Amino acid sequence: MNRLFFRFFVLVMLAITAATFAIYFAISRLYGDPLEDIARRQAAAEVFLLEHYIDQAPADEWLVRLNKVREVSTVRYELLPLDDASAALSSAEAALLQRGGMVFRVADKAFLRRVDLAGARYIGSEADVLRAEGLPINIAQALQQEALRYAIVALALLVPIALWSRAHWRGMQALARVADDFGAGQLSARARMPASASIYPLAERMDLMADRIEQLMEAQRALLHSVSHEVRTPIARLEFGLELLRAAADDPALEPRIAAMELDLRELNALIGELLGMARLDSGQAMQRQPFELAPALRSCVAAQPDSARIALRISDDSLGQLDGDSRLLLRAVANLLANAAKYGAGQVRLSAAREGGAIVIAVEDDGPGIPVAERERVFEPFYRLDRSRGRASGGFGLGLAIARKAVALHGGAVRVEDSELGGARFLICLPA
Known part of the structure; x- marks a missing residue:
């Protein structure tokens, strides 16, 4: 400014x-x-x-x-x-x-x-x-007199310009603060400038835009509440009905069909959970910041993975220290990257973390086929999958990487993909220390 x-x-x-x-x-x-x-x-x-x-x-x-x-x-x-x-x-x-x-x-x-x-x-x-x-x-x-004459004229022009610019500058500073507060999640932040202000038309439009966004976010929260109660309830009833059907069915031929229906319900339930998680991240409701030790948190994240024995861990307690953030969200992002590496890797998965300058870098690598350069940004889009022929057995909805990027972005960091020395993909989470 x-x-x-x-x-x-x-x-x-x-x-x-x-x-x-x-x-x-x-x-x-x-x-x-x-x-x-x-x-x-x-x-x-x-x-x-x-x-x-x-x-x-x-x-x-x-x-x-x-x-x-x-x-x-x-x-x-x-x-x-x-x-x-x-x-x-x-x-x-x-x-x-x-x-x-x-x-x-x-x-x-x-x-x-x-x-x-x-x-x-x-x-x-x-x-x-x-x-x-x-x-x-x-x-x-004579030249001094002429210079004095022009200086007086310049001063007479600059004084009103300076007064106007000062008022304009203060208004722009106020708009910048409102934009920062609104971007930080304070959706009630407004400029509320008087009609006499020089940038009143811009401030009025920003306030109208903020009102509209706040209304959309409120509608999204209402939708989340409805989905969590109205959609999960019939799913639970269907699960209960399938259990009763399994207990009452005498025909063994119905068993595979019942199992397939139960698998569909579990997939639908998982998809709803992923969508709700994405919506909570977008609305900013999920953040609960507090300092936590990063190295033990990463170790617990690896231990919670189904195939934790395949994951090579390279971290040091002394070098990482504490991180101010939401440990649950950050570990969710790391877990999604580990699950993705385990799914597409041939057998090796490696998690490493270190401080590099003023940042903390967490790397998840695998020895799979890797990701083409042209696709490295698109893999973070919701529902985007490199493998278009994914079957039910492979699992996943194309939301894991999108959730990981949003969770890291809420911590002021970024996620990118590059080639790994293992031969596959290397996902890097860069966080401010």
């Missing part, structure tokens, strides 16, 4: 600077060089003396008055041949001098003007140029 307004401030300053140069060049093209105009104003006394005292002398007295001015003035006046003076000027300045105009040389603090055009001052005066040097021209002071 600070970066945004810093860039805005820099942009405004650059715009003011560009406008200053644009004004200078526009005035130069339309009305002449502003520095020359400043020099004319500063040398106005000398110009006035030349035009209203020396030039007003009667015929043949022009040089007498010029000499009198030379005696009392600090400005040096000298007469130059017209051709020599023109050779030192640009073509535009030389043309102006030829017409009888006054040419200012700001850098030299001097001006040049022909004595006259018709030779009325003295014999040969039409071929002479009067050069006045050492004029009281102070361009540095």
